[in-house]
Amino acid sequence: MLVNHIVLIALAANIASFIECKYTVIDSKDSNLTVGSIGFKRLSEITELCEVNDDFLFRTNEVQLRMNLDKFECLSKIRFNCTLKTTTLTSLSVKQWILWEVDRFNPKDKVNWIPDRISSCGNSSDSFLGGPCNLAAGSVKRFYNNLPTHAEIKITGRVHFFDEWNESHNWCPSVTDSVCRKFGIDVCGTEYPDRLSVNFDVSMPHDSVSLVIEFSSSLDAKTQACVVSWGIDDIALHLR
Incomplete structure (x- = not known):
């Protein structure tokens, strides 16, 4: 040295x-x-x-x-x-996750996802990818390239469910549908209660320099996005 x-x-x-x-x-x-x-x-x-x-x-x-x-x-x-x-961090001999990149979908930022249509609800300043009249039966994806050396990936974020997810998603757990419609909160799209910010956390082995992340739904191809839709927000890629 x-x-x-x-x-x-x-x-x-x-x-x-x-x-x-x-x-x-x-x-x-x-x-x-x-x-x-x-x-x-x-x-x-x-x-x-x-x-x-x-x-x-x-x-x-x-x-x-x-x-x-x-x-x-x-x-x-x-x-x-x-x-x-730093590119790596270890605590008590356990290698820690490193946040590589996060997508907030702010209107002023470049959107690296395909398609790149973003939405917001009412007067809220928070924006997200997809949403009412934008995303239903389709999918969204992003390509990551030139990733540093790693052995695992973790993907975290939030999913929003808008409008009439009848029998497709448990948008109102533990109570009856009629109670949900009466007391639920509608923030976007049609006059129907929405479920926002369902968190997810997925990890898996991965060691390639490139990665494709894709989100899609099982909704019928004829589903109208102005009747039922979904969106994603705060999508973060972690490496270790």
Whole structure:
């Protein structure tokens, strides 16, 4: 790790009076200086910079940071006053999900789905893909390319069900249909109660650099989207 060696040499030159070098090797063939470990001592406080198994190691009495080109490891609490970017995250030896991309379907944003018709209900500022008069028996899909190395994917989001889902979807569970019609809330489309924000969370093995996500319904092809429809929102792709 040549970069780390250069940093260590610069530190040694500037604060030599406080440095304890555990071992130093000079190679006359290529004039390289290898410093195995540099320690800083002040009263009971100890700071050490070293290289262990090709990893750069920085440790004090309270914190230990270990890093290489593929990994950053912190063995203590730490606060950053800047932006930290990482491609992998592990907690208690368990690799965590990384949010790769999320679609909010805001009117000002580019819609990467096919078809790309978005809707909103009443005066609400929240928009979604599909909805009344836009999506019934059809489907929507999106292509993802150039995904980083991963072994699993997780897809999360919300589904909205609008208008007359008679015997097709349990849009009003545990009570009778007549009660649902009387006390249900209608927010979009025809004067019929709607069911909004049904959450879903699906994960599966996947390791390809490309991915296609498609949502569809089992509604009859002749179903009118202005009578019964559905939409999706906040579709997020997670990788690990």
